[in-house]
Amino acid sequence: MAGHIQDRWFKTETGPDGTPLRVRTDRHGLGLRYRARYIGPDGTEKSKSFPDKQKRLAERWLAETAADMARGQYVDPKAARITFKSYADKWLKGQTTELSSQIEIERRLRLHAFPRIGSRPLDSFRPQHIRELLSALEASTIGSSYARNIYSDVRAVLAAAVDDGLLPHNPCRAKSVRPPTSEPRRVVPWQPEQVRAVRAALPERYRAMADVGAGCGLRQGEIIGLAVDALDFEGGSLRVVRQIKLIRGKAVFAPPKCDKERDVPLPVSVANALRAHMDAVKPVEVALPWRKPDGPSVTARLLFTNSSGWIVWRSNFNLQEWKPALSAAGIIPQPEEGERYASAREHGMHALRHFYASVLLDAGESIKAVSQYLGHADPALTLRVYAHLMAASQERTRKAVDRLLLPAPRDSDGPSTAP
Secondary structure, rough: EEEEEOOEEOOOOOOOOOOEEEEEOOOOOOOOOOOEEOOOOOOOOEEEOOOOOHHHHHHHHHHHHHHHHOOOOOOOOOOOOOOOOHHHHHHHHHHOOHHHHHHHHHHHHHHHHHHOOOOOEEEOOOOHHHHHHHHHHOOOOOOOOHHHHHHHHHHHHHHHHHHHHOOOOOHHHOOOOOOOOOOOOOOOOOOHHHHHHHHOOOOHHHHHHHHHHHHHHOOHHHHOOEEHHHHEEEOOEEEEEOOEEEEEOOEEOOOOOHOOOEEEEEHHHHHHHHHHHHHOOOOOOEEEEEEHHHHHHHEEEOOOOOOOOOOOOOOHHHHHHHHHHHHHOOOOOOOOOOOOOOOOEEEEEEEHHHHHHHHHHHHOOOHHHHHHHHHOOHHHHHHHHHHHHHHHHHHHHHHHHHHHHHHOOOOOOOOOOOO
16 A cells, blocks of 8 residues: 655745755644545545644554555545444345345334434444443333344444445454343243133134134234145145235235244144134135235235235234233233223233143154244244243153162161171
């Protein structure tokens, strides 16, 4: 890198005798005196100015810049002045993840990151600023898992800035930065009588949804998107190929979570419930866009529809059908007149999925099989969520260790002794 220090207070002229003379410029005593100039990797001139009596600092900065360029860690000073919000907006537009995921990330950044660090230039980020962000998130009313998601979004934006040469290091990787710790709730599965009570309290057209949730472990969106083509009554199998999602208020068909299509055993009890449901409420052919609101139209004969013959809107169902059923079953309290039902996140339709997992594990099914039927990303996730429900495995472990460590039982007559 060719670079030099320009003194803007003095210039060199040729004297009458031909010798060089150092004379003052028109800018003498005004503004920053030294200007470190160099040619950047893109072939354009870059510079930074320093005040009087800081020529050595300018030389050191020029040397460090040259070293950064040699190590491939150079950051364009002007480009790095872009703010976190401006860069994050561009980063979001370039994402190739599911549109619904992009919307969630944008929402978290807009509500929680931009107000705190959005105006900060990228080149000014230090680990201290990330620690301050985490401290503010911890002091807010959001949950630890949600705070962890916000931190992950910020870390991803800054990692991309490093890749793009706008930041030398990601401050989130500093040892002093400790990500929010998630506090996973210990799953307490429903008892069979609770499942039956909730099912009985649902309107008849929705009761088979409880059968599919408790008997096949489908997610709510997968149940709502369940169609005739997914059922194989003769083979005793249910193929999970789609779900219904809401993207900016518009319903779309989409693949199951993590794009994991899967085959789930179809118990006779669930098959009978579905047959009875299809006799009472005929499947309805519904056309929705695929994956995103402007995606290609896809048609499916849905098993579950609302009283208007259209898709089951999740928010309406949860408020108008599910919570009253929970209350009737005694799982949540009945609200006072004019009041809303209490929040019951742990008793959403996902509770049926937890029940399904607990039944399989109690029967001795392997974690790998349970993970496959649930459509988890990997068995490790299933193990983290449901390991405490593996009662039979824990009992086998206790007995195996006790056989080795507990003293052997003594004969009733006592130990024999030599005469």
